[in-house]
Amino acid sequence: MSARTPAVAPAPALLTAVFEAASEPMVLCAAAGDVVVMANAAARRLLPAARPGDALPAPLPAGGADSFQADHDGRRLYGMRRRVDGDHYAWFLRDRTESAALEVERSRTAFLAEAGRRLSASLHVRRCVRTTVELAAAHLAEAAMVVLPPRRRQSDWIRLLPGRPAEEGTLREPTLGEVPGLLEALGGFPPIPSRWLDPGQAPPWLVPAGFGPVGALLVIPLPGTAEPAGALILARCGPGATFTAEDEGLARVFAARAGAAIAAAMLYREQVDTTTVLQADLLPPELPRPDGFELAGSYQPAGDGMRIGGDFYDVFGPSGGATDTVIALGDVCGTGPEAAVLTGKIRQTLRALRLVRTEPAAMLTVLNEALLQSARQPRFVTMVVGSVTRADHGRVRLELASGGHPAPLVLRADGRVEEVPTSGTLIGVLPRTVVRPASAELAPGELCLLYSDGLTEARGGPAGTEQFGEDRLHQALAECRGMPAAATLDRIRQLVSDWVHGGGSDDIAMLAVRAPARTPLSLRGGGAPTTSPYVIAARRGDRRPRSRP
Known part of the structure; x- marks a missing residue:
């Protein structure tokens, strides 16, 4: 048998040296009385009060707790308790200050990223304001309220508390001064620190019933472009509530992003309102209903997003x-x-020339001079101007003048299509324009069509590149014999739409003048009854027939 090496017990000095050399903070304690027996150097740096023979220093808990997590002297400490023997136990400590700060920074970064994504998702003012209070109430305070700049001596506001539906309303301008710092925020002044605002001065209407006393108040301007986009009010409940410097810094960064989004939405709303007002005078007019003849118009702009363009009637x-x-x-x-x-x-x-009763040919001549004198850049127009009067026996007479425009077409009662022989030079190009007027007379049921070249130049067909052309237009118009003016334009427009197969085309404008057809015998009470869809529509008083022939 080989001799065994006898066990060597380490000297107490060696154990003490090992304990001190450990990089992890450790505190050895006696179970009786929870007294510190020994604390290594790493533990003494975190807890200077951990001295042998003294009671457990804060934040070490007594009473057998297995772990703790607490803030101590600006540090975030975490500890785990392990029993050593029947009479002793040890606390193993960790300093999580940096990891906690990193976690907080990650949380704030994620919050700002979410705010940027949600705030940029809409250009609707109310939706942006609603998103602002939702984000603020969820991440910054217990109650959030956005007050918009005064308009007509009152301000709109939206308020939200977590778990409650949003509330909206208006505040009269004198009421704004009741909230500390609100007038300054709406005026664009720098935000006032929360410690300078007395929550006790907050008016009762600022928070809803049941919120409790306001313990901390923060009012921050929402920066816009040239002027503030509003103000953000944050409130926390309870006497011990506060906003730290980090909280205020985060709130200001968020307010800057929210203000930019709200200001962009406001600018978009102003542009839409301005565009709507300007378009009102540029859209095709509502046609009158003259006695003795029918009028119908149709306009289709080239762009899907545009309601106005270069063709008009x-x-x-x-x-x-x-x-x-x-x-x-x-x-x-x-x-x-x-x-x-x-x-x-x-x-x-x-319109001005009409007021002085200028003839169609003279209108084009004056218009040519006006465009040459006022144009910022070379632009021209082709157009047809006509005078429509009632003649005897239900006929309609037209005096037409053209300036470089496709000749108007006349649909006769027998289905023939004729061109009105009027011509002239482009309007707005030459110092002296040449206009050759012509007249046309419509018998009952006959129609005159004015159209822009976007109709004949619409490309489509089997290859997708062929123009609709004048021949197809003549044929399509001939097939509309006997139709009302509005139905004729609808038919032609549908044929062109089918031709281009939903593809793009230039602006298309059409205007039709039709002499009313004589009343059929069946409508006078004699003759065989008719089943024509247009006669049926006339009996019903509808503008369009119920079916196409």
Whole structure:
């Protein structure tokens, strides 16, 4: 048998040296009385009061707790308790200050990222404000309220508490001064620190019933572009509630992002309102219902997002002693807003010329001079202007003048399609324009069509590149014999839409003048009854037939 090496017990000095050399903070305690027996160097740096023979220093808990987590002297400490023998136990400590700060920073970064994503998802003012109070109430305070800048001496507001539905209302301008710091925030002044605001001065209406006393109040401006977009009010409940410097810093960063989103939504709303007002005078007019003939118009802009463009039509009824009705249809060079602006100028010029009872050919001559004198850049227009009057025996007479525009078409009662022989030079190009007017007379049931070249130049067909063309237009118009004016335009528009297969096309404008057909015998009480869909529609008083022929 081999001899065994006898066990060597370590000296107490060696155990003490090992205990001191440990990098993990450790405190050895006696179970009786919870007294500190020994604390290594790492533990003494965290807990200077951990001296042998003294009671457990804060934040070490007595009474057999197995762990703790607490803030001590600006540090975030975590401890675990382990029994050593029957009479002793040890606390193993960890300093989690940096990891806790990193976790807080991660949480704030995630919050700001979520705020940026949600706030940028909409350009609707109310939705942006609602999102702002939702985010603020969930992450910054127990109650959040956004007050918008005063308009017409009152301000809109939205308030939200977690777990409660949002509340909305308005505040009269004198009431805004009841909230400490609110007028300064709405005026764009720097935010006032929460410690300078007395929560006791908050008016009762600031928070809903059941919230409790306001313990901490923070009012922050929502920065906009040229002026503030509003103010953010944050409130915390209870006498011990506070906003730390870190809380205020986070709230200011959030307020900057929320203010930018609300300001962008406000600017978008103003632009939409302005565009709506401007478009009102540029949209096709509501056509009058003159005695003795029918009028129908159709306009389809080139862009899906645009309601206005370069093609237009207008009708000016009798005025100033004149008994005729003036019609006009034109095509401005280009598309979009610039063409629409020029369209508005042309229509206003024609309206003014109508008031002085100018003839169609003279209208085009004066318009040519006006465009040459006022155009910022070379732009021209092609158009047809006509005078419509009632003639004898249900006939309608048209005096038409053209400036570089496709000739109007006349649909005769027997289905023939004729061109009105009027022509002229482009309007707004040459110093002297040449206009060759012509007249046309419509018998009962006959129709005159004015149209822009976007109709004939619409590309589609089997190959997708072929123009609709004049021949197809003549054929389509001939097939509309006997139809009312509105139904004729609907039919042609549908044929062109089918031709382009939903593809893009230029602006298309159409204007139709139709002499009313004589009343059929069946409608006078004699003759065989008719089943024509247009006669049935006329009996019902509808504008359109119930089915297509």
